[in-house]
Amino acid sequence: xxxxxxxxxxxxxxxxxxxxxxxxxxxxxDLSFEEAPVGGAAYHAAGHPLPPATLDLxxxxxxILFGAVGDPTCDSLDRHLRPEQAILGLRKALTLFxxxxxxxxxxxxxxxxxxxxxxxxxxxxxxxxxxxxxVYFGEKGMRTTADGLRQGYDVMSxxxxxxxxxxxxGFEAARRRRGKLCSIDKANVLETSQLWRDVVIExxxxxxxxxxxxxxxxxxxxxxxxDPGQFDVIVTGNLFGDILSxxxxxxxxxxxxxxxxxxxxxxxxxxxxxxxxxPDIAGxxxxxxxxxxxxxxxxxxxxxxEPAAADRIEAAVxxxxxxxKRTADLGGTCSTREMGDAVLAAL
Amino acid sequence: xxxxxxxxxxxxxxxxxxxxxxxxxxxxxDLSFEEAPVGGAAYHAAGHPLPPATLDLxxxxxxILFGAVGDPTCDSLDRHLRPEQAILGLRKALTLFxxxxxxxxxxxxxxxxxxxxxxxxxxxxxxxxxxxxxVYFGEKGMRTTADGLRQGYDVMSxxxxxxxxxxxxGFEAARRRRGKLCSIDKANVLETSQLWRDVVIExxxxxxxxxxxxxxxxxxxxxxxxDPGQFDVIVTGNLFGDILSxxxxxxxxxxxxxxxxxxxxxxxxxxxxxxxxxPDIAGxxxxxxxxxxxxxxxxxxxxxxEPAAADRIEAAVxxxxxxxKRTADLGGTCSTREMGDAVLAAL
Ligand SMILES: CC(C)[C@H](C(=O)O)[C@@H](O)C(=O)O
Ligand SMILES: CC(C)[C@H](C(=O)O)[C@@H](O)C(=O)O
Numbered sequence: 166x167x168x169x170x171x172x173x174x175x176x177x178x179x180x181x182x183x184x185x186x187x188x189x190x191x192x193x194x195d196l197s198f199e200e201a202p203v204g205g206a207a208y209h210a211a212g213h214p215l216p217p218a219t220l221d222l223x224x225x226x227x228x229i230l231f232g233a234v235g236d237p238t239c240d241s242l243d244r245h246l247r248p249e250q251a252i253l254g255l256r257k258a259l260t261l262f263x264x265x266x267x268x269x270x271x272x273x274x275x276x277x278x279x280x281x282x283x284x285x286x287x288x289x290x291x292x293x294x295x296x297x298x299x300v301y302f303g304e305k306g307m308r309t310t311a312d313g314l315r316q317g318y319d320v321m322s323x324x325x326x327x328x329x330x331x332x333x334x335g336f337e338a339a340r341r342r343r344g345k346l347c348s349i350d351k352a353n354v355l356e357t358s359q360l361w362r363d364v365v366i367e368x369x370x371x372x373x374x375x376x377x378x379x380x381x382x383x384x385x386x387x388x389x390x391x392d393p394g395q396f397d398v399i400v401t402g403n404l405f406g407d408i409l410s411x412x413x414x415x416x417x418x419x420x421x422x423x424x425x426x427x428x429x430x431x432x433x434x435x436x437x438x439x440x441x442x443x444p445d446i447a448g449x450x451x452x453x454x455x456x457x458x459x460x461x462x463x464x465x466x467x468x469x470x471e472p473a474a475a476d477r478i479e480a481a482v483x484x485x486x487x488x489x490k491r492t493a494d495l496g497g498t499c500s501t502r503e504m505g506d507a508v509l510a511a512l
Numbered sequence: 513x514x515x516x517x518x519x520x521x522x523x524x525x526x527x528x529x530x531x532x533x534x535x536x537x538x539x540x541x542d543l544s545f546e547e548a549p550v551g552g553a554a555y556h557a558a559g560h561p562l563p564p565a566t567l568d569l570x571x572x573x574x575x576i577l578f579g580a581v582g583d584p585t586c587d588s589l590d591r592h593l594r595p596e597q598a599i600l601g602l603r604k605a606l607t608l609f610x611x612x613x614x615x616x617x618x619x620x621x622x623x624x625x626x627x628x629x630x631x632x633x634x635x636x637x638x639x640x641x642x643x644x645x646x647v648y649f650g651e652k653g654m655r656t657t658a659d660g661l662r663q664g665y666d667v668m669s670x671x672x673x674x675x676x677x678x679x680x681x682g683f684e685a686a687r688r689r690r691g692k693l694c695s696i697d698k699a700n701v702l703e704t705s706q707l708w709r710d711v712v713i714e715x716x717x718x719x720x721x722x723x724x725x726x727x728x729x730x731x732x733x734x735x736x737x738x739d740p741g742q743f744d745v746i747v748t749g750n751l752f753g754d755i756l757s758x759x760x761x762x763x764x765x766x767x768x769x770x771x772x773x774x775x776x777x778x779x780x781x782x783x784x785x786x787x788x789x790x791p792d793i794a795g796x797x798x799x800x801x802x803x804x805x806x807x808x809x810x811x812x813x814x815x816x817x818e819p820a821a822a823d824r825i826e827a828a829v830x831x832x833x834x835x836x837k838r839t840a841d842l843g844g845t846c847s848t849r850e851m852g853d854a855v856l857a858a859l
Contacts (some may be wrong), residue, residue: 315710316670
């Protein structure tokens with residue numbers, strides 16, 4: 166029996182993970198569930214955004230379904246106590262280094278995008294973002310310069326092993342899709358990027374069937390607006406991936422529909438909707454549960470060896486949307502529960 | 513008499529700066545011009561992308577009109593000999609720390625944008641990007657880890673003086689416009705950003721008339737797609753500014769129309785079109801000279817104390833476009849020279 170850790174977190178996290186859990190339970194698979202608090206909710210309950218019991222559950226579980234973290238009442242806390250530290254801590258503690266962020270236009274959802282329909286319709290890409298290194302986890306701090314000035318610093322770095330394992334994840338993803346991998350860096354300025362590019366090129370030797378290209382991050386930010394349909398798989402570092410994956414999601418428009426995965430080398434993963442905790446609508450039954458439900462589908466595919474069940478969930482979400490069911494973020498009137506019911510009915 | 517250094521550079525740089533110079537000459541102001549090679553052109557002519565004579569001219573000049581650098585034949589050179597080093601070197605040597613990047617929709621140009629016309633039409637923002645610090649100019653290199661692995665590293669940092677002077681540039685720009693400043697950082701992860709945010713907030717004490725907000729860079733990349741019309745002035749660091757300013761330009765769509773300035777504390781500046789060297793169309797008379805011409809207008813306004821002449825140029829470009837003249841990038845058939853002629857005629 167596979168153990169699923171449910172970490173609902175803050176804001177709308179509990180509402181959307183509840184629906185995703187109902188969908189998982191309906192499948193008739195041999196799954197068990199355990200819940201634990203995370204983020205601001207955990208800080209308020211246990212004094213830390215990632216309490217030991219939550220981390221322990223995450224370690225024991227076969228996969229993690231994560232809601233969202235982010236809580237305005239924690240804004241003035243020290244950085245290490247803020248909700249965001251929970252997700253950073255989980256990624257690092259469990260070596261979840263490979264973030265998969267699919268961005269794909271759902272049929273009939275073009276209206277939700279700020280891009281022209283003919284541009285938006287062509288979006289079907291996956292961003293493979295590195296999650297365990299880069300300027301996120303380097304030495305950092307405040308110091309005083311020789312002139313007595315306050316200075317903040319953060320060291321950006323990657324070593325060849327870190328780059329190789331994410332490059333492999335990128336090539337593997339490209340191989341399963343349309344065979345195109347675009348590696349994004351800033352090698353004209355950064356030594357970290359130069360090493361990144363060198364190692365990606367070395368790794369390409371094992372993937373003759375994949376077409377590799379390179380793009381500077383500033384140009385990538387342009388191309389994702391101009392013609393996002395040109396991309397199949399993008400592989401990039403933690404910081405550039407943070408920016409570009411959110412940009413790509415917003416190009417799709419309907420961020421209430423977009424799931425994500427964060428995987429370790431063995432395929433254990435943390436799955437979360439890309440939307441945040443949305444404190445403004447929390448607890449009102451307005452949130453769109455589809456991204457959490459589709460995150461559960463990714464979990465079945467990537468961590469639980471149940472690709473057919475994943476397909477079923479994805480088809481059910483598509484069918485529920487095709488039948489006209491919409492939550493408020495997509496201009497509809499369904500509640501979170503009604504949307505969940507619609508997916509269950511389609512299952 | 514003011515001395516203008518013309519650094520045409522690579523690709524389409526010479527073609528577009530030629531037209532901008534013709535426009536400047538037509539104004540009847542007391543200007544003199546001196547040209548020098550830069551970028552790949554300078555490497556081929558003098559063995560270095562920023563030869564001493566070019567740097568010396570740039571120092572002597574009252575303002576610099578820059579074309580573009582970027583030359584595929586230099587791709588395999590050592591980083592310090594590549595064309596890009598010329599622009600990085602000029603920014604640093606002349607302490608051009610404040611990059612002004614206006615992104616504004618020209619009337620009738622909505623078709624060039626991948627955004628929906630109603631979204632694109634609202635774009636009227638300026639990005640104030642820091643150019644002298646950040647991970648661009650920190651200590652960097654390749655080293656070997658304890659495990660014997662190659663590692664690339666780059667130190668990101670800002671001190672309070674660096675942040676304060678660019679924050680002031682941002683607040684001043686906002687005061688001249690709609691009074692809204694959005695500072696963009698990643699303070700939930702980076703100490704450099706935490707200092708950035710602290711100092712921007714301190715600086716705000718002198719600008720009670722400006723409304724200051726803060727946004728994380730990943731959210732900013734989303735908001736620039738979803739609703740770019742929400743922004744007036746954005747102030748941000750060198751790396752985030754590189755990415756977001758190119759994204760914002762592409763939201764406008766017609767990058768052949770977008771100028772930029774890089775200023776020192778005294779208002780001396782380097783002015784360049786934001787499009788690159790476009791080697792694929794170089795020397796064919798196809799390039800759009802408007803961005804270079806509008807860069808010359810920015811020069812008149814920011815470095816030469818000739819705001820009326822700047823207005824005249826901007827009106828002439830708008831008139832030429834309104835009369836239907838278009839280069840190929842905007843779907844027209846005008847040559848570079850014909851477009852320049854049309855602006856001169858409208859002057
Ligand atoms: C909350 C924050 C630390 C996090 C990140 O930057 O990685 C978030 O933006 C994300 O992309 O999951
Ligand atoms: C050429 C490159 C070094 C430069 C930068 O990153 O600053 C360019 O992208 C720019 O924005 O002017």
